[in-house]
Amino acid sequence: KNKIEKESAIRMLGMELDNHIRKAQQAKADLDRARQDYPRIKEMEWDDSGLKAIEAETFNDSDAICPTCGQELPEEQISKLKASFEEKKKARIEAQLKAKESFESEKQEKLKYVCDLGNTSAAKLKKTNEEIKKLQSEISAAQDEVAELTKQIEEEQSKFTELPESVD
Numbered sequence: 018k019n020k021i022e023k024e025s026a027i028r029m030l031g032m033e034l035d036n037h038i039r040k041a042q043q044a045k046a047d048l049d050r051a052r053q054d055y056p057r058i059k060e061m062e063w064d065d066s067g068l069k070a071i072e073a074e075t076f077n078d079s080d081a082i083c084p085t086c087g088q089e090l091p092e093e094q095i096s097k098l099k100a101s102f103e104e105k106k107k108a109r110i111e112a113q114l115k116a117k118e119s120f121e122s123e124k125q126e127k128l129k130y131v132c133d134l135g136n137t138s139a140a141k142l143k144k145t146n147e148e149i150k151k152l153q154s155e156i157s158a159a160q161d162e163v164a165e166l167t168k169q170i171e172e173e174q175s176k177f178t179e180l181p182e183s184v185d
Contacts, residue, residue: 020166027159034152037145044142051135058127063120068113076102 080102081095082088090098 020163020170023159023163023166027156027163030152030156030159034149034156037148037152041142041145041149044138044145048135048138048142051131051138054131055128055135058124058131061124063117065117068110068117071106071109071113074106 076099080098081090083090089095
């Protein structure tokens, strides 16, 4: 009976070991992904070309000419057009700067997430590997016990075969 209990315990330990091996594989995959993602995310750069293009824009003097008659508009109207142009340009620059700020903030969040994932996965992998070694050791000890019990059972059985079948 003791042998059957030990064999059952070995099967249970084996299932637990399989579970820990799967956890270790998942943690390793997460860690590998974090190691791949971090440099890729870190190298991501905001494209400043849109902002530079807006900053380089200047008021077009042809906008100060009346489209109907071809004469230059009155100075007051030109001033209003220039002010409107500058206001719109400023708003577009601010929108670009906000988008850049948002990009940088998102990039930092992604880097933090990847770092956290990597650290958590590394810790999980270490802990799981320790559990795997412990379980392997327990399984090995239990298998040794089963082998010893099997040997004892065989010795006991051989004593029975040595007994005479009938009383003389």
